[in-house]
Amino acid sequence: MRANGIDVRYETVGDPGDPALLLIMGLGAQLTDWPDEFCAQLAARGFHLVRFDNRDAGLSTAFDSLGQPDTAAILRGDPATVPYLLSDMAADAAGLLKELGITRAHVVGASMGGMIAQQLTIDHPGLVASLCSIMSTTGDRTVGRPTPEAAAALMRPPATTREEILAGATATSRVIGSPAYPATDEWLQQRAAAKYDRSFRPRGTQRQYAAIIASPDRTAALGAVTAPTLVVHGEADPLIDVSGGRATAAAVPGAELLVIPGMGHDLPQALWPQIIDAIATNAARAGQ
Incomplete structure (x- = not known):
């Protein structure tokens, strides 16, 4: 779908x-x-899901013409090489909804996706029925x-071969994944292979x-969010410490916070029922 001036690859479920x-x-x-x-389990709860590739990922438009950012300079406050911001990525999401004829949607984002979901809610509040930041x-x-x-x-240098990708996926998961719900090496490698091949x-x-580190703090703007908001975070998340989730929930008036013991920076299958229940319950608040 052509949205916000770029090609966005998407799929629907339900x-x-x-x-x-x-x-x-x-x-x-x-x-x-x-x-x-x-996705199938979430759709079974009565939702029509839209999942998509962000810009510069998957099969959506690549921005190779913008070159590579100087992350050290950006962290020092020099924005000269910033390619785009999270607000631009939120505009992609808003544009996709518009092109699909969706005037209002429940929005669920994970990790950077949670940041984009927050920005989407800030910039396009009329589009967001409920927000879940994971x-x-x-x-x-x-x-x-x-x-x-x-x-x-x-910050590990990116792998360059399929074999390195498969090995790196397992190693990274062992660092950032859920200590109480470890995935098998076979499952991790199957998913990594499919991702690389796509x-x-x-x-x-x-x-x-670069978009993440160059984008402004959303804390104050989140104070104006009125959509029912759920924040889900793993208590054992080593990549984005649980303090990030607690701060998000504190910033949004009336937000619900679900901190899950033993969960790291992933979505373990054993926790899907709990997370899906929480998403559905939060979405139901939009109709009350």
Whole structure:
């Protein structure tokens, strides 16, 4: 779909007659990072799901013409190489909904997707029926900070071969994944292989990361959010510390906070029923 001036690859799941629910994934992730089974279970709760590839990921438009950002300079406050901001990515999501004829949707975002979902709610409040921010943060750099080990995993030089991707997926998951709900190596490698075979854009991931660090703190703006809001965070998240989730919930009036013991920076299958129940309950608040 052509939306906000770019090509956005999307898929839908469920009955088009049900209320729309937009799923937004994180840094370097693709729409397929929302597992098919998770989507099917969420759709079965009465939602018409829309999942899509963010710009610079998956099969949506790449911004290679913008070159590579200087992240060190951006962190020092020099925006010269910033390719785009989270607000631009939120505008992509808003544009997709518009082109699909969806005037109002429940919005669920994970990690960077949670940041985009927050920005979408801030910039386009009329589009958002309810907001769910999972394992994310507000943009305040004093909260949601990674452990040194998780930061090192995030900043590891990108793999260049399929074999390196498969090995790296397992290693990274062991650092940032849920300690109480570890995934099997086989499952991790199957998903990593499918992701690599569909699209491999490490340079796009670097530009998305630049968008994260260049975008302003959303704390004050979140104070004006009126949509029913749910914040889900793993108590054991080493990549975005649980303080990021707590700060998000504190910033949004009336937000519900669900902190899950033993959950890290992933969506363990064992926790899907709990998370899906919470999403459905929050969405129901929009109709009250």
